[in-house]
Amino acid sequence: MSAAAESVWVLADPRAGTAAQAIGIAERLGLPFGTVPLEWGKLARLPLGWPTLMGLTAASRAGFAPPWPRLVISAGRRSAPVALWLGRRGARTVHCMRAPGSGGFDLQVVGAHDGVAPAANRLEILGAAHRISPARLAAARTRFAALAALPSPRVALLLGGPVRGEGLDPGIAAALGQRVAGFAGSVMATASRRTGAAATAALAESLTPIPHRLHAWGSAEENPLLGFMAWADVMVVSGDSVSMLSEALVTPAPLFIAPLGDEGPRHRALHASLQAAGQARPIADAPTAFAREPRDEVARIVAAIRARGLLTDG
Template sequence: MTAEPAPVWVLADPRAGTAAQALGIAERLGRPFREIPLAWGALARLPLPFGSLAGLTPAARAAFAPPWPALAVSAGRRSGPVALWLGRRGVRTVHCMRAAGAAGFDLHVVGRHDAPAPAPNLLTILGAAHRVSPARLAAARAEWAALQALPAPRVALLVGGPVRGVGMAPAAAATLGARVAGFAGSVLATASRRTGAAATEALAGALSTVPHRLHRWGGKGANPLLGFMAWADALVVTGDSVSMLSESLMTAAPIFIAPQGDEGRRHLALHESLYAAGQARPLSAAPAPFARAPLDEMGRVAAEILRRGLLP
């Protein structure tokens, strides 16, 4: 017997962060989905405003054959023409992030900080799409229940790194760590690929004055990021990381943004949008607590897809 085709395709960009945005939407729909891996050829750099598979490698192009899904979810500029190509074959399309030919998508999900022009198919969200859900946070809280033994207030410190380039300056990491350690009962810190080994060790030294947990990028064991977020009484997130800032919105804890000084216009616009919505404050305002409720933007996107009848 032939397996029932998946009603949803996720066009998975090879960049994990971009693919995660499409996956985050698909996962909240509660329907089976199939990941279609994308691989880019030389023509992918062209901002085509119409449907085309020309940007794909021949091997990636071979995956595009009927039966077609009811819905395709995509993210990123390069996958836009691929989604539009499916749209010409009767597939409903949901695309997140900016792309050429945006009027052709059935639903276009764009961060408020990108200031998109109003359009009938536009849905603006605070931050960017991501894969953190209430269920995943609840599971992480149970998995990492031992963290509740650490002294309060538990401050999750989520550290990224330069938007362009490799490695945060060790002095900057040490300064940030010392600032957070100064008002935390304990610190739950995680470094990322962009932080760099030298900065991570400088951060470890700065946190040595308080009870803490530090997850080093590439370290052994499970990644505790969601556990740190689930048990945090406050979060401090470096301003370079759109993904961690957006994911943090799913918690109920106060969020403080630690600017790094090298963020571009779009990152700064994101910070301002979070401040204006009452969802975050600059690190200079810490540790004064403020009330905020979890913001489930992915749940809102999924509800809008169903409200518009894009998925039977």
């Protein structure tokens, strides 16, 4: 296990978006940390609310051995019992998202949209933790300085796809592209795996009337997402992605949410929480600008970890 020599362990769920929540917090602590990849067995489907490694495959369980970490950072329901198991061995625990047995964590980070009751060990944030920081955006603004030549207002359009399955309806992608092209000086667009090739092509066609850059999923070129975010005058993010909406909060640009039509109650609750906090508005309100302060929620999490003494011995 690569984490064995480190005093901070990150339990990495196989789902990239879930793992990114824990990794993002660890990165911002500024301390060396080790990443522990988790492999789930059949029992991980059960709501295991006690300290146990039962949800892991035998191979994954075999990798857990002392010396135990001082701090464990985890995210997602399935990793919760693993974190609690390490807590029984002296580790302090920071967990993101709802989970059974959540009263056993030293700090639990939950989104306002999750509707979890307040508790002494809980910190409520807007959206979810992630790996985007003001420092990374500042570096991207320099690295992708050529984007400054695009006509203003520069609109960053971050497009996802169906929450379950792959392949966005090309008509929806084209309509959104046309809507954004109608008020943008230029568009900086990204398409994800869930967008699909057909919808990406439809989006590209819809953006042909104006200057634009489009990064397609699987492209060999370097992903300019951070550059798009750093140079955006306006952000438009599809409503299917908790991660992209949360990341967009770090920028100062007005943020507009574009629902794709199949978002469930949790996503709709996220949209409502961002709008209630004055951090976002629906795409129907675009392009009316509005002022908002950037929200660095991961910095708040790190401050809470330090304030609670979770990095100290004893």
